[in-house]
Amino acid sequence: GAGVSQSPRYKVAKRGQDVALRCDPISGHVSLFWYQQALGQGPEFLTYFQNEAQLDKSGLPSDRFFAERPEGSVSTLKIQRTQQEDSAVYLCASSLAYDEQFFGPGTRLTVL
Amino acid sequence: AQSVTQLGSHVSVSEGALVLLRCNYSSSVPPYLFWYVQYPNQGLQLLLKYTSAATLVKGINGFEAEFKKSETSFHLTKPSAHMSDAAEYFCAVSEYGGFKTIFGAGTRLFVKA
Numbered sequence: 001g002a003g004v005s006q007s008p009r010y011k012v013a014k015r016g017q018d019v020a021l022r023c024d025p026i027s028g029h030v031s032l033f034w035y036q037q038a039l040g041q042g043p044e045f046l047t048y049f050q051n052e053a054q055l056d057k058s059g060l061p062s063d064r065f066f067a068e069r070p071e072g073s074v075s076t077l078k079i080q081r082t083q084q085e086d087s088a089v090y091l092c093a094s095s096l097a098y099d100e101q102f103f104g105p106g107t108r109l110t111v112l
Numbered sequence: 113a114q115s116v117t118q119l120g121s122h123v124s125v126s127e128g129a130l131v132l133l134r135c136n137y138s139s140s141v142p143p144y145l146f147w148y149v150q151y152p153n154q155g156l157q158l159l160l161k162y163t164s165a166a167t168l169v170k171g172i173n174g175f176e177a178e179f180k181k182s183e184t185s186f187h188l189t190k191p192s193a194h195m196s197d198a199a200e201y202f203c204a205v206s207e208y209g210g211f212k213t214i215f216g217a218g219t220r221l222f223v224k225a
Contacts, residue, residue, distance in 0.1 A: 033211075040217075042204075042215035042216050042217050043202070043215045044215070045214070050211075056211070056212060093155075103157070104155050105153070105154055106154075
């Protein structure tokens with residue numbers, strides 16, 4: 001079956017631009033997670049959805065970051081007024097329960 | 113608060129040699145523990161997980177890990193390395209019944225011919 005997909009795979013933005021990153025989770029997975037992975041580091045938790053409800057957004061680094069999942073399936077991570085420090089790989093994961101998360105391939109964001 | 117420490121950012125072994133990747137965790141409640149592997153330009157793939165059943169956990173590709181509560185460790189091992197094992201490995205912890213997962217910084221495994 002289809003896994004988690006993310007688009008675009010690569011995004012180059014000029015500093016100050018807004019970007020939107022999309023995640024299509026595995027069908028039927030109620031839980032959805034966003035992570036930020038800086039070069040040479042492990043993924044860092046950004047936010048968590050259970051269906052359409054955003055239950056934890058404690059990892060979002062600033063109010064420029066915003067995530068939504070309006071119908072409980074597809075999710076979008078939006079970054080406003082991008083800065084160079086936002087350059088990273090953004091990973092999306094989905095799961096059925098509290099254990100295994102299935103990860104997408106990530107979106108590599110480069111801010112110039 | 114939970115945390116994960118992976119000892120050694122880089123580990124190099126010869127093909128056929130034992131692989132040992134170290135992970136120590138801290139958690140105030142019974143943890144779930146995971147090992148993930150990441151190949152270049154790909155997402156993370158679950159190798160194995162501990163969820164309070166058997167302390168010796170077997171995963172895919174011949175990997176296994178042992179949960180040692182007294183040592184707060186969850187080291188990953190494989191008896192004989194293969195060239196295809198070269199990748200980045202991440203240890204992770206989450207709370208029992210929780211959802212927030214904390215990842216270690218990763219260990220890059222190099223396998224020499």
